[in-house]
Amino acid sequence: MLDVATASHRRLLLVDPCSACLELQTRLSNAGWEVITATLDHMGQSPCDLGMLRLQPAHVADLDRLKRTLNQTGIQWVVAVPRELLEHPGVAQFIAEWFLDYHTLPFDDSRIHIALGRACGMARLRRRYQQQAWPSEELFLGNSDEALALRNLVTRVAPTDSPVMIRGESGSGKELVAHGLHAGSRRKNAVFVAVNCGAIPEHLIQSELFGHEKGAFTGAHQRKIGRIESANGGTLFLDEIGDLPLEMQANLLRFLQEMQIERVGGTQSISVDVRVLAATHVDLEKAVSEGRFREDLYYRLNVLEVRTAPLRERQADIVPMATHFAQLYTAETGYRPRNFSSEAISAMLHHNWPGNARELANRVRRGMVLAEGREIEAVDLGLASAAEPEVESLQTWVLRAERQALHAAINHFPNNMMQVARQLEISRPTLYRLLHKHHIR
Structure with missing residues (x-):
């Protein structure tokens, strides 16, 4: 017992x-x-x-x-x-x-x-x-100019209570930046609540954010505390804010102005003290101009701005990040630690990384499972080795074939251009033009 x-x-x-x-x-x-x-x-x-x-x-x-x-x-x-x-x-x-x-x-x-x-x-x-563990996460690894600039910016912005808009491509570490801002703030010992605005069904999002009272609608068998209220005293992270429906944008704006909410079905105003962080990969300025995002909400959220650089612009950080992921996933996969082969490193450095750090993490996890030798190879990562020759253009192959045919015919008939032309089934003027083109005597 x-x-x-x-x-x-x-x-x-x-x-x-x-x-x-x-x-x-x-x-x-x-x-x-x-x-x-x-x-x-x-x-x-x-x-x-x-x-x-x-x-x-x-x-x-x-x-x-x-x-x-x-x-x-x-x-x-x-x-x-x-x-x-x-x-x-x-x-x-x-x-x-x-x-x-x-x-x-x-x-x-x-x-x-x-x-x-x-x-x-x-x-x-x-x-x-x-x-x-947030300071050692993959976003903050490396010594590239971009990584250092991001680390310094997060350090400066974190202690304030101002709203922050985090911009960047999908998979580039926006949520990690949010965790970093929370960990460096005066609210670091309070709760961090993340909400993916694009993942909640539209008919549920108001109840998820603001909560509801018992009996507020069919199926509301008990009171529910919403995400905003549950973040009281801490940090509220609104991921993919650009996907929030327009009606909910108005409700969120009212909350940001008054720092008060009402649960669905309730009549009492509840004061909430939170720091709001928002993130998006979409062009909010374009969304504002097209009427898909409220301009007043945009300015409320975009007081301070942090941008995450895509991985293709942080090439110096790729190998340190991959090594970090390999160590991170060793316990999860149950496989012994492995280094990356030179071919794998070359392949990673030549890859464009459209999925950014998330793609790198997934490929390293795959490599940890599939590797059979002492090192993780490019094929284990699902990447073509950079050492493999690229496919040449059709014109290159045509020129090479012409040159080889000319040399073969001339070697067979070294002193008879008429026979060479006949063997190649071309006229003598064409033969001389090709000889000049390929710089052959």
């Missing part, structure tokens, strides 16, 4: 609990745990240390959706699974990749209490590492 004193501050989120899970909830509560239950569709972001999901056949039927949902919570997970589901194709691999631990039903009381305590401790360690 868990020690009540050590478990008093442990918080567990039980998702789609079965009857055995609910019995476990009672025993955990008696042991000092704070246990919250929720359905998969309504759990949102959680303040809990650890989550436990009761895996069901319906979940297995759409694992991609389940992965997205788990990833959005920002917490670590364990899973309770019926033994028969472990035999289902893909389930064992899914559990190994996404969960700290798993428990087959029915629960073994002595094992589950100890294992949950250990998993909770591990989840806290991982969260602490993630919160402290």
